[in-house]
Amino acid sequence: MVLADLGRKITTALQSLSKATIINEEVLNGMLKDICTALIEADVNIRLVKKLRENVRAVIDFDEMAGGLNKRRMIQSAVFKELMKLVDPGVKPYQPVKGKPNVIMFVGLQGSGKTTTCTKLAYHYQKKNWKSCLVCADTFRAGAYDQVKQNCTKARIPFYGSYTEVDPVVIAQDGVEMFKKEGFEIIIVDTSGRHKQEDSLFEEMLAVSNAVKPDNIIFVMDATIGQACEGQAKAFKDKVDVGSVIITKLDGHAKGGGALSAVAATNSPIIFIGTGEHIDDLEPFKTKPFVSKLLGMGDIEGLIDKVNELKLEDNEVLLEKIKHGQFTLRDMYEQFQNIMKMGPFSQIMVRSILL
Incomplete structure (x- = not known):
């Protein structure tokens, strides 16, 4: 799994919010310290780590928060958004045009x-x-x-x-x-x-x-x-x-x-x-x-893309066979071949379940 060690450390840091009885400055600072340490150990630029920490702190203001707000959810959401900013410059990539060089x-x-x-x-x-x-x-x-x-x-x-x-x-x-x-x-x-x-x-x-x-x-x-x-x-x-x-x-x-x-x-x-x-x-x-x-949340979108690449819905002959109870060993073999095209089983599992 890509950067699995970093993912585990960040997930562990976020889980500290769930274990805490009261979400306060001390809990937030402890969580941010663990996340920043994990990012620095993974060689993320220290300037960007400092910026991530400052941005999360700027969003979370306990004094201004209404009593009914879910503080855990707000902190997790803020961390998620800042991690996205870390790897996304906000520029759209070039899209090749079909039919031209x-x-x-x-x-x-x-x-x-x-x-x-x-x-x-x-x-x-x-x-x-x-x-x-x-x-x-x-x-x-x-x-x-x-x-x-x-x-x-x-x-x-x-x-x-x-x-x-x-x-x-x-x-x-x-x-x-x-x-x-x-x-x-x-x-x-x-x-x-x-x-x-x-x-x-x-x-x-x-x-x-x-x-x-x-x-x-x-x-x-x-x-x-x-x-x-x-x-x-x-x-x-x-x-x-x-x-x-x-x-x-x-x-x-x-x-x-x-x-x-x-x-x-x-x-x-x-x-x-x-x-x-x-x-x-x-x-x-x-x-x-x-x-x-x-963050160990899986990648269902990626799994769906992999399945769509197989174009299983185009196989009308197979669907007709299944409807009439005529599914043979050869048909089963072909479906196993389709599954193999999705890549190693370990990658499929990483997409569909937690780290």
């Missing part, structure tokens, strides 16, 4: 899982019947094109790259133009991983951006580097117009809060989170369900 450029640090995430995103759209493809403009890392070739071949995603051309701008431009002519709707451009101290690579990134004129630039953020995410995110944002964020390696890392709080530096919305190494381990990010899941 949508150029999406990926940028990020070396080793952040950028190339793998490119394939995951192309596969995500392919499953939704978008005509998607991938352009490998990473000429800096040895074996980058081979990795793209292997990933795309396995997922049956069209790709473009070159073993001989060394200029990423030329490769990106040629690849995008070719796929536009062929009528592709999602054209993903993978670029070299780079660090904010590598000025020449940052200039190269800007040159690629100017050449392909992407509709959306996605910054891939590695959750394992903690608070270092913020400086890197700001450097990328200052150089190119980062429009969205994908956080990777968030599935098992206790200090992923650094990546979540770094979103504030880009002022760009998180659109997906990486939840594993497999090609379909890419989860659309929705703020409210994410915070609900973090």
Whole structure:
């Protein structure tokens, strides 16, 4: 479960309200201290933690509260809203338009899982019947094109790259133009991983951006580097117009809060989170369900989305069989296959029950 340790600590802190006989300043301060400690331990930026604490305190004024108000509910609601603000800059993400070419450029640090995430995103759209493809403009890392070739071949995603051309701008431009002519709707451009101290690579990134004129630039953020995410995110944002964020390696890392709080530096919305190494381990990010899941409330909305992806209501033949009592072992096998498409059983349970 994403940031499960942080979720447990915040949930425990909120439960202290239920155990308290009287809700007063002392109980509120104790709860806020526990929540702030949990966030700081998870590498959330201390400035943002301080702001969260101040905002909750500003909302809760015991002297002004009417006698009949549910103080527990008000405090829990205030904490919930502030946690949502922590990961939601309030900016709407870019929405691809069906029937036209949508150029999406990926940028990020070396080793952040950028190339793998490119394939995951192309596969995500392919499953939704978008005509998607991938352009490998990473000429800096040895074996980058081979990795793209292997990933795309396995997922049956069209790709473009070159073993001989060394200029990423030329490769990106040629690849995008070719796929536009062929009528592709999602054209993903993978670029070299780079660090904010590598000025020449940052200039190269800007040159690629100017050449392909992407509709959306996605910054891939590695959750394992903690608070270092913020400086890197700001450097990328200052150089190119980062429009969205994908956080990777968030599935098992206790200090992923650094990546979540770094979103504030880009002022760009998180659109997906990486939840594993497999090609379909890419989860659309929705703020409210994410915070609900973090607080142990489950994610029913996410579970419904997973079920809807299977399009079970379209299977009229099966429904007729069930109506007439003709459900066979083969039909049962097909339904088990549908359940498997929803992902690991542990993820389904996390969505539907408490942490």
